[in-house]
Amino acid sequence: xxxxxxxxxxxxSLFDRLDPLLTQVSKPIQYVGGELNARSKDWDSVPVHxxxxxxxxxxxxxxxxxxQILYEVLNERxxxxxxxxxxxxxxxxxxxxxxxxxxxxxxxxxxxxxxxVLGVSFATELGYxxxxxxxxxxxxxxxxxxxxDEHPIVLGGGHAAFxxxxxxxxxxxxxxxxxxxIVGAITEVIAAHKAAGSxxxxxxxxxxxxxxxxxxxxRFYDVSYVLDGPSAGQLASVRPNRDRVPxxxxxxxxxxxxxxxxxxxxxxxxAESVHERMSVEIFRGCTRGCRFCQAxxxxxxVRERSIEGIGKMVExxxxxxxxxxxxxxxxxxxxxxxxxxxxxxxxxxxxxSRVSLSLPSTRVDAFNIDLANEFSRNGRRSGLTFAPxxxxxxxxxxxxxxxxxxxxxxxxxAAYSQxxxxxxxxxxxxxxxxxxxxxxxxxxxxxxxxxxxxxxxxSRDIKATVSIGGFVPKPHTPFQWAAQAAPEVxxxxxxxxxxxxxxxxxxxxxxxxxxxxxxxSLIEGLLSRGDRRVGAVIERVWRSGGRFDGWSEHFSxxxxxxxxxxxxxxxxxxxxxxxxRERDADEVLPWDHLDSGLDKQWLWDDWQDALTGYEQDDxxxxxxxxxxxxxxxxxxxxxxxxxxxxxPLAAATPKR
Amino acid sequence: MARRQPEGPPPAPIVQRIRVQYAxxxxxxxxSHRDFARAFERSLRRAAVPMxxxxxxxxxxxxxxxxxxxxxxxxxAEYLEIALAERCEPADVIAAIDAVLPDGLDMVLAVDVLDAxxxxxxxxxxxxxxxxxxxxxxAVLVEAVAELMRHESVMVDRLTKDGKRSxxxxxxxxxxxxxxxxEDQSRAIIELVVRQATPAVRPDDVLAALTSVAGFAPSQPxxxxxxxxxxxxxxxxxGDPLRITTVKDTGTPVSTR
Ligand code: SF4
Numbered sequence: 040x041x042x043x044x045x046x047x048x049x050x051x052s053l054f055d056r057l058d059p060l061l062t063q064v065s066k067p068i069q070y071v072g073g074e075l076n077a078r079s080k081d082w083d084s085v086p087v088h089x090x091x092x093x094x095x096x097x098x099x100x101x102x103x104x105x106x107q108i109l110y111e112v113l114n115e116r117x118x119x120x121x122x123x124x125x126x127x128x129x130x131x132x133x134x135x136x137x138x139x140x141x142x143x144x145x146x147x148x149x150x151x152x153x154x155x156v157l158g159v160s161f162a163t164e165l166g167y168x169x170x171x172x173x174x175x176x177x178x179x180x181x182x183x184x185x186x187x188d189e190h191p192i193v194l195g196g197g198h199a200a201f202x203x204x205x206x207x208x209x210x211x212x213x214x215x216x217x218x219x220x221i222v223g224a225i226t227e228v229i230a231a232h233k234a235a236g237s238x239x240x241x242x243x244x245x246x247x248x249x250x251x252x253x254x255x256x257x258r259f260y261d262v263s264y265v266l267d268g269p270s271a272g273q274l275a276s277v278r279p280n281r282d283r284v285p286x287x288x289x290x291x292x293x294x295x296x297x298x299x300x301x302x303x304x305x306x307x308x309x310a311e312s313v314h315e316r317m318s319v320e321i322f323r324g325c326t327r328g329c330r331f332c333q334a335x336x337x338x339x340x341v342r343e344r345s346i347e348g349i350g351k352m353v354e355x356x357x358x359x360x361x362x363x364x365x366x367x368x369x370x371x372x373x374x375x376x377x378x379x380x381x382x383x384x385x386x387x388x389x390x391x392s393r394v395s396l397s398l399p400s401t402r403v404d405a406f407n408i409d410l411a412n413e414f415s416r417n418g419r420r421s422g423l424t425f426a427p428x429x430x431x432x433x434x435x436x437x438x439x440x441x442x443x444x445x446x447x448x449x450x451x452x453a454a455y456s457q458x459x460x461x462x463x464x465x466x467x468x469x470x471x472x473x474x475x476x477x478x479x480x481x482x483x484x485x486x487x488x489x490x491x492x493x494x495x496x497x498s499r500d501i502k503a504t505v506s507i508g509g510f511v512p513k514p515h516t517p518f519q520w521a522a523q524a525a526p527e528v529x530x531x532x533x534x535x536x537x538x539x540x541x542x543x544x545x546x547x548x549x550x551x552x553x554x555x556x557x558x559x560s561l562i563e564g565l566l567s568r569g570d571r572r573v574g575a576v577i578e579r580v581w582r583s584g585g586r587f588d589g590w591s592e593h594f595s596x597x598x599x600x601x602x603x604x605x606x607x608x609x610x611x612x613x614x615x616x617x618x619x620r621e622r623d624a625d626e627v628l629p630w631d632h633l634d635s636g637l638d639k640q641w642l643w644d645d646w647q648d649a650l651t652g653y654e655q656d657d658x659x660x661x662x663x664x665x666x667x668x669x670x671x672x673x674x675x676x677x678x679x680x681x682x683x684x685x686x687p688l689a690a691a692t693p694k695r
Numbered sequence: 696m697a698r699r700q701p702e703g704p705p706p707a708p709i710v711q712r713i714r715v716q717y718a719x720x721x722x723x724x725x726x727s728h729r730d731f732a733r734a735f736e737r738s739l740r741r742a743a744v745p746m747x748x749x750x751x752x753x754x755x756x757x758x759x760x761x762x763x764x765x766x767x768x769x770x771x772a773e774y775l776e777i778a779l780a781e782r783c784e785p786a787d788v789i790a791a792i793d794a795v796l797p798d799g800l801d802m803v804l805a806v807d808v809l810d811a812x813x814x815x816x817x818x819x820x821x822x823x824x825x826x827x828x829x830x831x832x833x834a835v836l837v838e839a840v841a842e843l844m845r846h847e848s849v850m851v852d853r854l855t856k857d858g859k860r861s862x863x864x865x866x867x868x869x870x871x872x873x874x875x876x877x878e879d880q881s882r883a884i885i886e887l888v889v890r891q892a893t894p895a896v897r898p899d900d901v902l903a904a905l906t907s908v909a910g911f912a913p914s915q916p917x918x919x920x921x922x923x924x925x926x927x928x929x930x931x932x933x934g935d936p937l938r939i940t941t942v943k944d945t946g947t948p949v950s951t952r
Contacts, residue, residue, distance in 0.1 A: 054722065058918075067767060068726045068766075070725075073722050073799060075737075075796075075797055077797075309726055309730050310730055311730070358741070361737035361739075361795065
């Protein structure tokens with residue numbers, strides 16, 4: 040390590056410089072690292088150094104499974120180390136600037152600029168401005184084009200990276216899909232390039248990454264736009280601009296989750312975080328085919344972890360953390376082919392201990408209640424959540440969420456009569472083809488739920504909560520062509536719904552309603568389906584102070600509108616072009632060159648089926664419906680039942 | 696709907712109580728008391744300490760804490776008491792806990808209550824010994840502390856969750872000694888012995904008092920550490936609250952009082 044590197048690129052610990060600043064900020068513990076199961080490796084012992092960022096506050100970022108998995112996978116390698124960095128709150132940002140202290144990792148308190156790679160995991164697009172803060176604080180040029188050999192490769196990942204075009208000015212590269220294997224492949228490319236004396240510098244390194252076919256380097260693709268005619272403003276084409284770079288970049292899919300039992304030793308935050316529990320992912324992917332759900336579409340096919348694999352992860356994770364709660368995570372956990380035996384056997388195993396198990400599942404059926412009962416043997420039957428998502432049966436056919444009114448009522452009746460005290464119902468507002476009437480049916484549903492609960496229990500004291508999120512059309516889903524509802528439309532429907540719920544006071548007072556207003560959804564929509572022209576909007580918002588856009592107290596709708604108005608008209612487009620405009624079949628979409636495996640024609644057909652209310656079955660239980668993923672990606676569904684069971688534990692509780 | 700009652704046998708009875716001294720060092724001094732308490736409770740589970748629990752749906756391990764050092768302040772002498780449902784060797788208990796706590800949250804000493812001085816743990820905590828390191832000229836601090844000690848009482852405002860609160864930062868001070876840093880003579884060290892009061896007077900209250908009486912403002916945030924807390928002897932020394940010993944005479948403090 041050359042001693043004369045500027046401090047923003049030195050891996051020396053900055054802790055002594057940070058220390059006096061930390062006494063002046065709120066919750067300083069979030070910046071100091073040293074959590075249980077945190078790793079620290081000697082800088083000079085490995086050739087490749089990764090800084091992993093979750094671009095939100097520590098309390099949100101630390102529990103993120105994606106970052107924890109990659110942190111462990113990379114640190115287990117003999118050729119890499121990984122340290123974590125999170126978004127700093129404005130109080131510390133101000134002090135870092137005043138004192139010239141760069142963005143740092145919480146593990147070794149090293150300058151982020153010293154690393155070879157800055158990997159940023161985007162669960163949501165609303166983290167984009169926080170990435171810009173981190174780049175700026177790190178002394179890394181904000182625009183990828185201005186970076187030199189001495190700067191880290193800024194690499195985007197996470198679900199939002201399936202359309203990284205809006206941040207293509209700021210990132211050097213993006214990877215799509217599961218990260219476990221590709222981070223290793225990237226490490227090897229970087230190590231080999233370094234070992235060879237970095238021939239061709241940064242540019243050559245990026246070409247080497249791009250030519251693997253699994254790393255998207257935006258600068259190697261030229262985008263052109265339609266200049267006139269009815270489709271003026273739309274994309275004309277996205278073409279590679281040099282040899283060795285593929286036409287399309289593919290997502291990554293890890294097969295056999297049992298071989299990737301991460302995180303093995305989950306991080307235990309010192310500061311309070313959003314989840315005070317440990318998570319075990321029981322399967323990945325989902326083929327229920329809810330048309331609004333990007334996560335379900337881009338993570339196909341379904342790959343289950345085996346019942347033994349899950350049992351082992353629960354056991355060793357609890358021993359490594361001291362957590363008291365285990366969440367069995369996936370996109371729809373009740374769908375695991377052996378969830379019944381798994382739930383029963385885990386509940387048996389931990390019955391005598393203080394460990395509680397939870398299963399985030401919102402399926403509307405009696406089986407879901409059986410599972411919840413299994414996990415609440417000790418009597419904690421507080422609340423159950425069901426997600427019909429759409430207010431009317433017609434709308435539920437449009438979104439492919441097959442739940443009838445009768446299903447819901449019989450399910451909640453069963454829940455209340457088995458001692459559950461509160462039922463929570465999830466819906467979305469602003470779905471394609473939605474009318475006021477569809478949304479008002481939510482009120483009827485909620486009132487019927489209360490009536491059913493009163494009948495089932497003989498008590499008037501029955502509670503239900505209705506939670507409503509704004510729908511945002513996402514890339515790589517059948518709704519990628521849909522017009523997003525304007526915030527005013529969403530807000531007015533929600534107001535009418537509120538009035539309808541309260542119209543019958545004797546029922547209405549037992550119904551809680553939670554919702555967000557429509558404005559943040561529109562901005563999320565702009566960032567989700569935007570193209571490269573949206574980058575300047577993000578930068579302008581950041582320059583005018585935009586930070587922590589996922590937090591309502593920091594988010595400013597007006598700031599985003601002003602920036603969009605200032606930037607987009609020069610390109611002949613506006614915010615509506617990206618959000619409330621319906622797209623045609625033949626429009627070139629900004630993410631068409633990024634391959635999620637889903638066949639564009641299949642997505643279009645599914646979109647047309649949605650408009651006619653035609654439902655699509657799940658390929659786990661009915662024949663393959665040719666969404667395209669398995670043949671394109673060379674993958675296969677991996678589901679049980681295996682008929683196996685949990686291995687007996689030597690001792691159910693830690694030894695005394 | 697039948698109301699569900701707590702199930703299972705009543706909680707196991709308490710068979711032993713252990714008093715523990717622990718330290719908050721290095722970067723862990725930035726943990727708040729809540730942060731520490733969460734980490735400590737997790738470590739009890741990981742170390743499989745046979746804790747006694749409260750009854751009810753959400754049983755809590757029986758732990759009582761005394762006067763925790765503020766967030767950002769280090770400490771060599773924090774105290775708590777735990778209740779056990781099985782008899783254990785106190786030293787083994789804290790060794791097991793220490794092995795599973797993050798570095799910097801360190802278990803120091805444990806004694807069975809029966810071997811500790813009589814009375815409750817809070818009864819033993821009569822005063823606290825603080826050390827403040829400042830990047831300022833010792834001579835200036837000698838003057839400022841002398842000025843503070845000339846007052847009987849100096850009221851300062853402290854911002855709390857419920858607004859401003861006015862407390863007397865002077866009356867609780869038993870001794871205040873200024874010296875120059877051993878490594879860096881241009882840095883000042885203030886050692887304070889502060890009598891336990893409600894609310895407790897903390898290092899930043901004393902600094903606020905120095906600002907108020909002598910116009911002193913630290914050039915950088917000082918680094919504060921609690922060196923000891925415990926019984927207060929006649930000569931102003933702070934003793935060990937876990938051991939039955941006559942308070943050791945640490946020499947007559949060169950008091951500016
Ligand atoms: S290709 Fe067929 S089997 Fe594979 S996820 Fe799509 S529909 Fe299911």
